[in-house]
Amino acid sequence: MSKQVPIVDYLVLDGDQPHLEANACAECGALYFDRRNACARCGAQSFERRALAGSGTVRAFTIVHRAAPGVKTPYVSAVVDLDGGGVVKSNLVDVEPDPEQIALGMPVQMVTYVAGTDDEGTEAIAFGYAPADASHPENGA
Amino acid sequence: MTVSDTVWIIGASMTKFGRYPDKDVVDLGSEAALAALADSGKTIFDMDLMAVGNLYEANGMVGQRIQKQIGQTGIPCYNTANACATGASAVRIAHTAIKAGEARMAIAVGVEQMGKSGLLGGAGRAKGDRKVFEPSGRYGAVMSPEGVLGTGIMPGVFAQAGMEYARQHDGVGFEQFARVAEKNHKHSVLNPLAQYQKEFSLEQIMGAEVVAYPNTLLMCCPTGDGAAAVVLASDEVVRQLDPDQRRRAVKISASVLTSDPWTESAQVQPDVNTLTRQAADQAYEQAGVDPQDLDLVELHDCFATAELLHYDNLRLCEPGGAGEFIDSGGPWRDGRIPVNVSGGLISKGHPLGATGVANLYEVTTHLRGEAGDRQIEGAKVGLTHVIGLGSACAVHILEKPAA
Numbered sequence: 157m158s159k160q161v162p163i164v165d166y167l168v169l170d171g172d173q174p175h176l177e178a179n180a181c182a183e184c185g186a187l188y189f190d191r192r193n194a195c196a197r198c199g200a201q202s203f204e205r206r207a208l209a210g211s212g213t214v215r216a217f218t219i220v221h222r223a224a225p226g227v228k229t230p231y232v233s234a235v236v237d238l239d240g241g242g243v244v245k246s247n248l249v250d251v252e253p254d255p256e257q258i259a260l261g262m263p264v265q266m267v268t269y270v271a272g273t274d275d276e277g278t279e280a281i282a283f284g285y286a287p288a289d290a291s292h293p294e295n296g297a
Numbered sequence: 298m299t300v301s302d303t304v305w306i307i308g309a310s311m312t313k314f315g316r317y318p319d320k321d322v323v324d325l326g327s328e329a330a331l332a333a334l335a336d337s338g339k340t341i342f343d344m345d346l347m348a349v350g351n352l353y354e355a356n357g358m359v360g361q362r363i364q365k366q367i368g369q370t371g372i373p374c375y376n377t378a379n380a381c382a383t384g385a386s387a388v389r390i391a392h393t394a395i396k397a398g399e400a401r402m403a404i405a406v407g408v409e410q411m412g413k414s415g416l417l418g419g420a421g422r423a424k425g426d427r428k429v430f431e432p433s434g435r436y437g438a439v440m441s442p443e444g445v446l447g448t449g450i451m452p453g454v455f456a457q458a459g460m461e462y463a464r465q466h467d468g469v470g471f472e473q474f475a476r477v478a479e480k481n482h483k484h485s486v487l488n489p490l491a492q493y494q495k496e497f498s499l500e501q502i503m504g505a506e507v508v509a510y511p512n513t514l515l516m517c518c519p520t521g522d523g524a525a526a527v528v529l530a531s532d533e534v535v536r537q538l539d540p541d542q543r544r545r546a547v548k549i550s551a552s553v554l555t556s557d558p559w560t561e562s563a564q565v566q567p568d569v570n571t572l573t574r575q576a577a578d579q580a581y582e583q584a585g586v587d588p589q590d591l592d593l594v595e596l597h598d599c600f601a602t603a604e605l606l607h608y609d610n611l612r613l614c615e616p617g618g619a620g621e622f623i624d625s626g627g628p629w630r631d632g633r634i635p636v637n638v639s640g641g642l643i644s645k646g647h648p649l650g651a652t653g654v655a656n657l658y659e660v661t662t663h664l665r666g667e668a669g670d671r672q673i674e675g676a677k678v679g680l681t682h683v684i685g686l687g688s689a690c691a692v693h694i695l696e697k698p699a700a
């Protein structure tokens with residue numbers, strides 16, 4: 157099996173249990189995906205890693221038809237409210253890029269897939285969200 | 298110098314927005330500055346401060362380069378960059394200096410030359426480079442997340458913001474968003490300073506190429522070039538103006554700038570609502586004006602979806618009622634609160650740094666009764682709004698003084 161790396165460091169591949177991990181403020185619980193200097197909500201400076209749920213609902217979406225060169229279109233971008241807390245943005249997968257086929261508020265489940273391969277054969281693993289009924293709970297990277 | 302309770306606009310100008318391949322930012326900025334000074338009856342030699350907003354050459358001392366064309370007097374010159382609130386931020390600097398008594402008169406200029414560059418960003422690495430995944434940046438990304446982990450560029454961000462509103466409120470969808478563009482294109486026909494002056498039917502707008510659903514090409518602002526300027530003055534200066542000039546002075550009843558307060562979802566998708574609401578509420582309180590008192594509003598319709606949200610954020614409609622507001626014709630020039638009678642960013646154009654000054658020019662011109670064919674009759678109170686993603690939001694309320 158070729159070597160795999162996550163596309164961003166808040167995606168934890170963890171064998172067959174890929175999930176997102178956030179920096180959670182130790183004081184107020186605010187969640188962040190980026191490297192932190194302090195909490196923008198309360199000012200605290202200590203954080204703990206928190207695993208987030210793979211399931212959630214679509215808070216907003218757009219179907220992108222025009223993009224920078226090299227970006228494949230059309231694709232569906234969505235903001236997802238995760239069950240148990242956290243908001244994340246990614247592509248919707250396994251859906252037609254058609255506004256009639258996507259419902260605001262619809263339940264979705266995180267899936268992972270190979271987004272690219274570098275010149276050493278290493279695969280970059282990305283995550284997206286599929287309609288909950290169409291997703292595969294055992295889907296691994 | 299003494300502290301000034303009120304700050305006034307005594308001169309205002311804008312260039313026609315469009316494309317000026319034979320000019321540079323200094324030409325455009327100088328043109329707007331000289332026209333605003335001429336309009337005020339003052340000269341650059343009367344100014345105590347200059348503030349210049351520009352984004353594309355933000356490290357290029359644009360303000361001082363304009364001074365070198367129109368008058369070098371040694372006054373403090375500030376160059377500002379604050380995304381699409383860049384021009385309005387320059388105005389805020391001039392405003393606070395007069396209010397504090399550090400300046401009696403000041404000029405604020407917003408200028409941008411964008412050419413035909415889009416807002417979509419450039420291509421990735423050059424072909425031929427060896428590609429090895431290495432985590433970089435604050436998210437440890439090994440490749441560009443754009444188009445893989447959703448979208449983070451303007452058309453998609455504002456499309457998602459619109460869809461979030463559509464989820465929260467009934468009666469809001471593609472057609473309501475498209476109607477915003479129908480209105481602004483129609484309004485622009487009366488504005489000779491607009492980059493485009495072309496009417497489109499709702500069918501043409503909804504049937505145009507989709508950029509980021511629900512925004513089609515005719516629901517997105519164009520790129521372009523242009524400049525605008527205002528001359529601000531203290532109470533003392535205005536009292537001493539000759540009567541014909543004093544009659545044309547417009548009072549700045551509120552001047553507010555906000556940034557993003559913390560909200561959960563804004564960590565992944567810019568929240569254009571909360572800081573706009575806070576700016577509007579502060580402005581209404583500062584001015585002692587109720588939203589229902591407004592005779593016209595120039596707001597930041599970078600995309601049609603954005604304008605609809607701001608009806609609600611600026612309290613122009615009932616909470617949650619933005620869909621009903623556009624459906625009922627409320628923001629049309631003959632409606633309850635005319636919005637973007639200039640044509641808005643969608644049709645008037647959006648040279649980034651100029652926008653937040655040009656909307657002050659527009660409202661000032663109506664309050665003076667000098668807006669020609671597009672004049673809103675009897676306009677006495679107007680509001681301007683800009684938002685730069687990242688984010689910065691400016692709201693100004695202007696009033697025609699009692700005669």
Ligand SMILES: [Zn+2]
Pocket residue numbers: 181182183184185186195196197198199200
């Ligand atoms: Zn905190």
